[in-house]
Amino acid sequence: MAAPTFKLNTGHEMPFVGLGTWKSKPGEVQAAVECAIDVGYRHIDCALCYENEKEAGAGINAKINSGKVKREDLFIVSKLWNTHHDPKDVRSGLMQSLGDLKLDYLDLYLMHWPMAFANNGKIFPRDDKEQLINADVDYVETYKAMEKLLDEGLVKNIGVSNFNEFQLGRILKECKVVPANHQIEIQPYLLQEDMVQLCKKNEISLTAYSPLGSRDRPWVTKEEPNILEDPKILKIAERLGKSPAQVLIRFQVQRGINVIPKSVTPSRIESNIQVFDFELSADDETVIRSMKTSYRACTFLPAASNKYFPFRENYKE
Numbered sequence: 001m002a003a004p005t006f007k008l009n010t011g012h013e014m015p016f017v018g019l020g021t022w023k024s025k026p027g028e029v030q031a032a033v034e035c036a037i038d039v040g041y042r043h044i045d046c047a048l049c050y051e052n053e054k055e056a057g058a059g060i061n062a063k064i065n066s067g068k069v070k071r072e073d074l075f076i077v078s079k080l081w082n083t084h085h086d087p088k089d090v091r092s093g094l095m096q097s098l099g100d101l102k103l104d105y106l107d108l109y110l111m112h113w114p115m116a117f118a119n120n121g122k123i124f125p126r127d128d129k130e131q132l133i134n135a136d137v138d139y140v141e142t143y144k145a146m147e148k149l150l151d152e153g154l155v156k157n158i159g160v161s162n163f164n165e166f167q168l169g170r171i172l173k174e175c176k177v178v179p180a181n182h183q184i185e186i187q188p189y190l191l192q193e194d195m196v197q198l199c200k201k202n203e204i205s206l207t208a209y210s211p212l213g214s215r216d217r218p219w220v221t222k223e224e225p226n227i228l229e230d231p232k233i234l235k236i237a238e239r240l241g242k243s244p245a246q247v248l249i250r251f252q253v254q255r256g257i258n259v260i261p262k263s264v265t266p267s268r269i270e271s272n273i274q275v276f277d278f279e280l281s282a283d284d285e286t287v288i289r290s291m292k293t294s295y296r297a298c299t300f301l302p303a304a305s306n307k308y309f310p311f312r313e314n315y316k317e
Contacts, residue, residue: 001040002015002040002041002042002073003015003016003017003018003040003041003042003043003273003276004016004276006205006256006258008157008180008181008205009178009180009203009204009205010156010157010180012107012156012157012180013075014043014075014107014108014181014205014258015041015042015043015075015258016253016258016259016276017041017043017249017253017258017259017260017261017272017273017275018041018042018043018044018045018075018077018207018258018259018260019032019033019036019041019043019044019045019260019261019262019263019269020045020209020260020261020262020263021033021044021045021046021047021050021052021056021262022045022047022050022209022262023050023262024050024052024262024264025052025264026052026055027055028264029052029055029056029059029264030055030056030058030059030062031059031264032059032263032264032269033055033056033058033059033060033063034059034062034063035266035269035270036269036273037059037060037063037068037069037074038063038068039269039270039273040273041269041273042069042073042074042075043074043075043076043077043258043260044056044059044060044074044075044076044077045077045183045207045209045260046076046077046078046079046097046101047078047079047081047097047112048078048079048080048081048084048093048096048097048100048112048123049079049081049082049112049123051123053078053097053100053101054100054101056101057100057101057102057103058102060074060076060101060102060103061102071103071104074107075107075108076101076103076106076107076108077106077107077108077109077110078094078097078101078106078108078109078110079097079109079110079111079112079161079183080093080094080109080110080111080112080142080146081093081112081117081123082112082113082115082116082117082303083116083117083118083119083120083122083123083125083135084119085111085115085116085117085135085137085139085142086116086119086135086137086142087137087141087142087144087145088145089119090142090145090146090148090149091145091148091149091154094106094109094149094154094155095154098154104154105153105154105155105156106154106155106156107155107156107157108155108156108157108158108159108180108181109146109149109155109157109158109159110158110159110160110161110181110183111139111142111143111146111158111159111160111161112161112162113161113162113300113303113310114139114160114162114163114167114308114310115134115139115303115306115307115308115309115310116134116135116136116137116139116142116306116308117132117133117134117135117303118133118134118135119135120133131305132302132303132305132306134303134305134306134307136307138308139163139167139170139171139308140170140171140174140175143158143160143171143175144175144176146158147175147176147177150177157180157181158177158179158180159179159180159181159182159183159204160179160181160182160183161182161183161184161209162183162184162185162300162310163182163184163310164195164310164311164315165194165195165198166315166316166317167308167310167315168182168195168198168199168204169198172202178202178203178204179204180204180205181204181205181206181207181258182195182199182204182205182206182207183206183207183208183209183260184206184207184208184209185208185209185210185296185297185298186206186208186209186210186211186252186257187208187210187211187212187213187227187248187297188227188230188233188248188251188288188289188291188292189213189225189227189291189292189293189295190292190293190294190295190296190297191289191292196255196257200256205258206256206257206258207257207258207259207260208252208257208258208259208260209260209298210297210298211248211249211252211259211260211261212227212228212245212248212249212261213225213226213227213228213297224295224297225293225295227244227248227291228244228245228248229244230244230291232287232288232290232291233247233248233288233291236280236284236287236288240278240280242278243271245261245268245271245272246271246272246274246275246278247280247284247288249261249272249275250275250278250279250280251280251284251285251288253275253276254279254280254285296311299311
């Protein structure tokens with residue numbers, strides 16, 4: 001049974017739970033995507049910078065060609081990478097993803113970050129001191145170029161990712177198309193309540209990435225909190241007879257937020273979508289909200305020198 005959907009501000013339907021593919025290793029992605037579609041996922045979240053879109057596309061197309069699903073049954077997301085922010089490069093960034101995925105269109109195309117990097121053929125362009133090479137491109141101009149992709153029918157919806165409130169506000173003021181979706185890190189330690197309210201006010205849907213804490217990040221440390229082992233989550237999960245991951249995913253769903261947990265393990269892929277047969281109580285939600293801290297798992301600190309780095313304190317341009 002496919003996951004329930006909700007309506008975007010464009011009228012298109014987006015599934016509440018999707019499969020995340022960030023950090024999925026070569027040789028694992030295709031099988032994960034095929035498994036996900038078999039157990040009811042219709043939303044697959046991809047990105048050029050994950051460098052695994054060819055495998056994700058192979059999984060998607062294998063299921064389409066087998067007759068398991070039709071293309072129109074699926075909601076496929078990809079993201080414009082930082083090296084393609086120059087308006088003249090935006091379309092080529094999209095076409096690279098479409099080519100790798102072997103698709104004619106995307107259901108949602110997001111600007112992955114508000115920051116631009118030099119376009120020298122590398123995902124992470126670095127100078128001789130191993131510092132990221134930035135490019136001075138205003139994300140507003142990048143977004144305006146993305147708007148043109150809608151007119152071509154290459155994408156059905158556009159949006160942003162990892163923007164702060166100021167940056168999203170500029171898009172709303174200076175661009176024609178209201179983003180259909182904003183993808184950001186959301187988990188109980190990082191509730192993002194101000195952003196949730198801003199998006200709700202402007203009818204922008206939200207996607208929570210790293211909803212389980214992203215413990216498989218390359219830079220994770222032993223000192224960092226492990227949300228899947230937090231006693232408060234474990235206690236709720238035990239009472240409900242659910243896994244900690246299911247509790248974390250259900251929490252965001254009840255907030256009206258789309259969730260994209262990543263896994264390549266078939267049993268976890270299946271259990272992560274089985275979150276529509278139970279509800280968290282108001283007390284459960286209160287307990288989970290009490291876990292709020294300022295902890296952010298995905299800081300992208302190597303890009304902190306960029307003019308548009310979104311996570312600076314008291315951000316102003």
